[in-house]
Amino acid sequence: MADEPLCVDDFEALAHARVRAEYWDYIAGGAGSERALAANRTAFERAALRPRILVDVSTVSTATTLLGRDLAGPVAIAPTAYHRMSHPDGELATARGAADAGALYITSFFSNHTMEDISAAAPDAPRWLQLYWLHDRGLFGDVVERAAGAGYEALVLTVDTPVLGLRLRDARNSLSLDPETIPANLTAAPTLLTTRTENSSAVSAQAVQAFDASITWDDLAWLRERSRLPLILKGIVTAEDARLALDYGVAAIAVSNHGGRQLDNPIGALDVLAEVVAAVDGRCPVLFDGGVRTGHDVAVALALGADAVLVGRPVLWGLAVGGAEGVARVLGLLRTELERVMALIGRPTIASIDASAVVLR
Template sequence: MKPAAAPLAPNTLPDGVVSLADHEHHARLVLGDSVWAYFNGGAADEITLRANTQAWQGIELLPRVMRPLAGGHTRVNLLGRELAHPILVAPMAYQHLAHPHGEQATALAAAALGAGLVLSTQASTLLEDVARAFLPDAGRGPLWFQLYLQPGRGFTRELVQRAEAAGFEALVLTVDAPVNGVRDRERRAGFRLPAGVSAVNLAGLRESDTAAPTTGHSAVFDHLMTHAPTWDDIAWLRSVTRLPVLIKGVVHPLDARQALDCGAAGLIVSNHGGRTLDTMPATAALLPRVVQAVAGDAPVLVDGGIRRGTDVLKAMALGASAVLVGRPVLHGLANAGATGVAHVLRLLRDELEIAMALTGCRTLADAPGMLRSSADVL
């Protein structure tokens, strides 16, 4: 393994960037067309991609006034640990495409801002280096490793053992992407990984394990689906790790209950950022039914389209235990490295506190009473 990298020098935040939308606009000027299509594109007609953001915007807050708010805070409890706030960085692949310091810069920023970090299996930085950058910060959030089950269980087991040894505190098994979505924007742009950027933690995975089929009629059903995760794999994964296992990509209430029956420690409601199956509902619409099905038996997190602190408050009001933020982090990373990521996370935290103050929420436990429903008469 490579030695720990030296501390990263901060970059300069662009002038006039005061919101996540500003970060997105500026990142479009920084990143090339191909990388932009990869990071920001969605599946097919990108209906779900757009719906994720629009759904949060369509939920209305109904504030209370003159409530005692002194001493309020954004703290939450997650898997037995108190966090400073409910914002985590979602797993995102190949962050070296956005900035030379890649996932290490994201880790340093997330740790400094007290945010949790979920590292992608397809990270372009060794998981050990990310852990060394993240874990020493006393005020950090949780460090989790996102896992795609690999065709060979032996390789998957070794990957899990590496994550454990490095200090990761949970596994996040992604189950909603056994194949890539139909990413038209990405294909039109001709995206290819450039030399020097790869999924370094998958080095050593045999090509024969992922090669195209030599028999059968369907590359999807006769090859890829033979490696797709099943409920039986949850039991196997739990048998080879001491870490709690969260399941990412659960959107149906029946799957939510089955995941808990299989021993999942938590669920993440996600439609993969609109990158897999287009015309799925937005995660804001999917979250309440999953929360209802779980009935408090495990934490339920959500990602997809979070762009404002008000979105974080709405997610908590709908029953989420925490939220994960993806593309805005990449935009901040592209704009100013670790400084840009820290700015994105700080903006969300500040906006969350302001939204809480303006709705009369002393703590996030008050959030469920702040949404307007059809029963409200104004």
């Protein structure tokens, strides 16, 4: 790629110049005044790593295992919708880039390619499927039941979106989707998503129509009846819900405030990670999602107890700049930075990054 980016943040301005303005605002924006969006980043400023010296770091390995799957590193792709907003090849390029980087890709339900086509783009790569609970149980159940046959190894249910957060950028832009960005896993393309209405977001309007705000913990049994795949809940930010998730037999938990896109709350996702990790007490993996931009950020999250981190927006920046190559480059930069940080703090393996490696200021 020309003007080769040297860090993940370098991709942001390059991507901004390539993505249509209203689509960029959809990708970059947060809820309300975007305090939570900012808090996700400022939370990392309060975390400092504690280096140990005279440790043999001649060999540093980021290799890890998650739900029995060996991965090149503890950085996975968070589920984000509508990748054709960033690049014409959409999720097909994302899948190929993830495979090239040896990273887990959590595919969004609202992808611009079918789950089967995404799987076929990188058939041997690790992938999970993200879900939103829909009013249309027939459609929802069909997607769930197709997942295993399409090569997905787990289901990730996003649980922090009974309704969509107030996304002012999208409303001010009167956001609607072009036909090529319609979600492919829907059995019929909803015309609501392509309807432009002044001072209103078509994406928000479609979510009101599609999402089921009535579901409770007991509905998870219905989901389990339709798939034997491991179930991960994404969007847990309290110890209480972490313990309930364990009671209901989830395979893993993802600590996330939806990238600051739901509740306009000034607490950062990193601020609640230790609380959830303590509640889980090693009984299942804990993933972290929220504001990760550097290898230092990855190391901080691991030291606070995360088993892996998820990155969303940076992957879309890489996709916009260089397609599959850009995705792989973003993931590769994060892994290379993590390797350097591990060497500098005297932690040569992922398992050696523990709570003694970080202090919160």
